[in-house]
Amino acid sequence: MVSYVFPPPPVAALPIKGSDALFPVRRIFCVGRNYAEHAIEMGSDPTREPPFYFAKPADSVVINGADMPYPSVTKSLHHEMELVVAIGRGGRNIAVEDALSHVWGYCAGLDMTRRDIQNEAKKTGRPWDMGKGFDKSAPMGLLVPAAGVNPAKGKIELKVNDKVTQISDLSKLIWSVPEVIANLSELAELAPGDLIMTGTPEGVAAVVRGDVLEGFVEGVGDIRTKII
Ligand code: MN
Secondary structure: OOOOOOOOOOOOEEEEOOOOOEEEOOOEEEEOOOEHHHHHHOOOOOOOOOOOEEEEOHHHEEOOOOOEOOOOOOOOEEEOEEEEEEEOOOEOOOOHHHHHHHEEEEEEEEOOEEHHHHHHHHHHOOOOHHHHOOOOOEEEOOEEEOOOOOOOOOEEEEEEOOEEEEEEEHHHEOOOHHHHHHHHHHHOOEOOOOEEEOOOOOOOEEEOOOOEEEEEEOOOEEEEEEEO
16 A cells, blocks of 8 residues: 555545536646737737647646635736636547547636746746746636537637626637647647646736636636635
């Protein structure tokens, strides 16, 4: 029997809509610049460059409805509203045509970003980790099973204090959900429990303590958090 020098950490997990069971989170992969209008607002060329990825720790998830503490060492905490794909069956070199059969479900999520740290990292050619993968940086809505969800279209929206800041449609993803799964599975063997944040549309902006963020992905569900 294995013994550990201290108790292993608790399993990060997401609640599922209409179920008492939890979805155990293994890794969180995120796609960069996957909507043309967002690429433009970040000063990039929106042509279809190959997708690129960064990651957040599994335990950066914030459960739907829970508060998100304003992180340390930033003066520019940005919201990025995204569709999140939850992998239920792993694989490598997954074909685009088979990709959706690997999906357990979907949720709405927020890729919260220390934009000042990320911008400095871009300028200096350093990693994005401390701009993206910090504690509590991934508020997630309730998961819904894949059956009945069409990730190819549907409104995606974020309101901050009841005012719409981001609004777009999943049909504007530069790389579609099946294309992202196929491409990512060439770089990493996907496994059950992996989450993929698929990128944010235009309208990213800074939030402050006290702001209430309410996101919505049509056909998937809501995400709500308050910055404290
Ligand atoms: Mn993002």
